[in-house]
Amino acid sequence: PEEQFEPDPSKKNLVILGTGWGAVSLIKKLDTENYNVIVISPRNYFLFTPLLPSCTTGTVEHRSIMEPIRSITRHKQAAVKYYEAEATKIDPERKVIMMDDNSDVKGTANKTEVPYDMLVVSVGAENATFGIPGxxxxxxxxxxxxxxxxxxxxxxxxxxxxxxxxxxxxxxxxxxxxxxxxxxxxxxxxxxxxxxxxxxxxxxxxxxxxxxxxxxxxxxxxxxxxxxxxxxxxxxxxxxxxxxxxxxxxxxxxxxxxxxxxxxxxxxxxxxxxxxxxxxxxxxxxxxAVRPVVKDLMSQIPAQKDSRRGLAVNEYLVVQGTKDIWATGDCAVAGYAPTAQVASQEGAFLARLFNTMAKSEAIESQIHELSSTLNLKPGNPGEIATAIEAHEKQLRRIKDIKPFHYxxxxxxxxxxxxxxxxxxxxxxxxxxxxxxxxxxxxxxxxxxxxxxxxxxxxxxxxxxxxxxxxxxxxxx
Ligand code: FAD
Ligand code: NAD
The missing domain is CATH 3.50.50.100 (FAD/NAD(P)-binding domain)
Known part of the structure; x- marks a missing residue:
């Protein structure tokens, strides 16, 4: 059911850049009820790249390998906001994305900022030309x-x-x-x-x-x-x-x-x-080749200074030198080839990670609540202590997320x-x-x-x- 997107102040803003293999695989598996999910991409559709060469000769028609992002987000548990725009700058200090509407039709508002608590960079790569003239x-x-x-x-x-x-x-x-x-x-x-x-x-x-x-x-x-x-x-x-x-x-x-x-x-x-x-x-x-917006982000993070081919990420796909930025696919350097297979597995991993993070945060706040009850009502401490223990056990199990494995x-x-x-x-x-x-x-x-x-x-x-x-x- 189509729902109006209303950012919930009690939830974190999860901003996803891109609508390609990495981003869409994340969106597909993400429980969108846990976050205010905002997707920014200049392309309002997912493209099935493996059949793109067949489009050049008409073996396959182009619209057959496109899927509108709105038809993907429409079926999610909670509304997802999509902006057709290009992220032009990521500011990790202020935790905002600058974005431009680069489409042919522009309104009076065509350049603005979007704040994030958590950010996933899945902008892919651009074509390498090696500066070869012409x-x-x-x-x-x-x-x-x-x-x-x-x-x-x-x-x-x-x-x-x-x-x-x-x-x-x-x-x-x-x-x-x-x-x-x-x-x-x-x-x-x-x-x-x-x-x-x-x-x-x-x-x-x-x-x-x-x-x-x-x-x-x-x-x-x-x-x-x-x-x-x-x-x-x-x-x-x-x-x-x-x-x-x-x-x-x-x-x-x-x-x-x-x-x-x-x-x-x-x-x-x-x-x-x-x-x-x-x-x-x-x-x-x-x-x-690395996209300018990614190059610019890399230049702002000292831990990225030796990375050449994209954002160096750790085994949980966290961008090295940051706490709340993740990257997937062709713009991330995780030790794998830049393929759709890798990008989609990385996207699915992040969905599992974020779903788990939301669950564990919910349990942590339950534990916190139970502990304060324990302090206030010393009447039945046994029962509450058992409940806390059970929650902690569940939490340990949930938090035991294995690193990304391709x-x-x-x-x-x-x-x-x-x-x-x-x-x-x-x-x-x-x-x-x-x-x-x-x-x-x-x-x-x-x-x-x-x-x-x-x-x-x-x-x-x-x-x-x-x-x-x-x-x-x-x-x-
Ligand atoms: P992409 O899928 O490229 O998506 C990037 C997204 O980011 C796009 O939606 C784009 O519009 C958006 N974006 C770009 N700039 C910005 C910005 N500034 N702000 C916000 N959004 C932005 N791999 C395979 O495994 N098997 C194959 O058979 C295969 N065939 C391929 C055939 C061709 C012709 C090509 C070109 C590639 C093929 N690949 C294949 C590789 C595969 O397509 C890529 O590895 C994959 O697309 C990477 O996914 P991604 O999400 O990182 O980037
Ligand atoms: P690529 O990087 O795999 O190949 C580019 C080739 O161009 C290299 O072999 C390189 O030596 C050559 N080259 C570079 N500069 C040159 C020059 N000046 N003159 C002549 N040759 C030059 O690029 P791709 O084929 O676009 O693939 C990109 C990624 O997408 C890869 O990871 C690939 O696996 C993936 N992909 C997969 C499939 C598939 O699985 N069927 C299809 C397309 C792309």
Whole structure:
């Protein structure tokens, strides 16, 4: 039932920054009756990132992998306040968050402060560019819905422009050269989806470009997907070869212009050569960088001075050097990879922790009350003392919260042509598998991880639609 949010002065203000994997998993499991829960995020929906690469080609429609935050908070025990805004500064001294409404429509109130007693920072990360010139200006990233939409549009724009009357052969070659930088799972999955789109749809609709469409994946390290086992790396590389995706390893991009990528390749003899490649579409997927609001918070906490990749947290996810700030996911450094799996387990851990903290505080105040009764009414001390003892026992049990422990369920990635790779931990063993069956496993696993039944149904319908009718090649 929808309830009006009225901050209860007897409860603590628990402010959660973000509506991604960490924040939403916390909100889902949190008993919101214990706190005044306030969520601040510029994005009023949760995004199921594992299927974002499929959105770039229309295998899955973008709205199928979004879930409005309001539909998530609506079902909570007590009302949760949501502000669509970006936290611009965290002041741990005054315990306030500064936030801005950065949306297109602004009211007269668009900048204000929100006080907190407890704060959870789950703002994720931004795209790493390593300050490489031209990247921000000319490439597409792949992190948010808007990025996937931009890529989808640009793929078709390049294809249609390449077929423009009188286009020179060099220009056709450039426009149809799709370059992906970064051979992590984002780059690999996108390259696979893109080649699928071409092989399964574009080629049929526009046969004249059949032999000109080309996908190149550039990776600075000696191989792609470094987090997977050697066998699966080899399988991915050979599948890409079959799919005609060119992989350039030991090649680092150094400069980007509006039409070219300049990369430095290291040969087997250690010799470096520079190659300039014309491109039509450039997708930049070189991993994460720390968001400014997190950097600023780190600069205010002396204990964070040596941390580079985000907020260093302890085993209870408390930000080192603070007492009432916690962090989860890609903005936290807890010794795990920046994945959805880690972020959601961290969020669920914090929900358990906060639920327990509220319970133990309630018992402590009961003990306090009983103790004062004991002092006032010495009449029946035995009974009260037994009650206190029972409460203390319960309290010890509750307070015995084990530190956060991450359980790795495995890594999976789609690699195109209906094949996937998976390193899965199962029944205490590790399985490395790749191929068509793994692809079905990948599909069913991702489907089961989708946020809601609504999302699941929409994704299945999208898969069926794109299989039956082909992906939509209209440029929106
Ligand atoms: P996010 O999910 O990024 O959420 C951050 C939230 O904070 C967002 O709501 C954002 O709007 C909000 N925010 C940003 N700035 C502010 C601010 N200043 N104030 C308030 N709010 C703010 N991981 C896997 O385990 N498996 C996969 O298959 C997988 N596939 C992926 C595919 C792609 C294309 C990408 C990009 C990532 C993928 N990941 C996957 C990684 C996974 O998405 C991240 O690790 C995960 O999203 C991290 O969760 P988070 O809560 O830390 O951040
Ligand atoms: P990543 O950090 O995993 O990979 C980025 C790659 O880019 C690295 O291999 C790096 O060597 C390369 N690189 C950096 N600079 C370069 C340059 N100038 N030229 C060429 N290559 C360069 O990034 P990601 O793939 O975006 O993944 C981010 C996180 O999200 C990871 O933790 C990943 O596991 C997770 N993720 C998981 C999945 C999945 O499980 N299927 C999918 C996407 C993302």
């Amino acid at each position: 990247v921000k200006e000319h490439s597409c990233f792949l992190k948010e819905i808007g990025d996937a939409q931009q890529i989808r549009k640009k793929i078709m724009d390049c294809v249609e422009t390449a077929t423009f009357k009188g286009q020179s052969p060099e220009e056709v070659e450039r426009l149809l050269h799709m370059v992906v930088v970064g051979g992590g799972p984002t780059g690999v999955e996108f390259a696979g989806e893109l080649q699928d789109f071409f092989d399964q749809d574009i080629k049929k609709w526009i046969p004249e470009i059949s032999d000109k469409f080309k996908v190149t994946l550039i990776e600075a390290l000696p191989n792609v997907l470094p987090m997977f086992s050697k066998q699966l790396i080899d399988y991915t590389e050979s599948t890409f070869k079959e799919e005609k995706i060119t992989i350039m390893t030991k090649t680092a991009v150094k400069k980007v212009t509006d039409k070219t990528v300049e990369a430095e390749a290291t040969g087997p003899d250690g010799k470096k050569t520079v190659e300039v490649m014309p491109y039509g579409l450039l997708v930049w997927a070189t991993g994460n 359980t790795h369920q495995g890594s999976m990635a789609y690699i195109g042509s209906e094949r996937a790779v998976a390193d899965v931990s199962w029944l205490n063993g590790n399985f490395a598998t790749g191929g068509g069956l793994t692809y079905l496993f990948w599909r069913s696993a991702y489907l089961s991880m989708c946020f809601s039944t609504r999302n699941r149904v929409l994704v299945v319908v999208d898969w069926l639609k794109s299989k039956a009718f082909g992906r939509d090649v209209s440029r929106e």
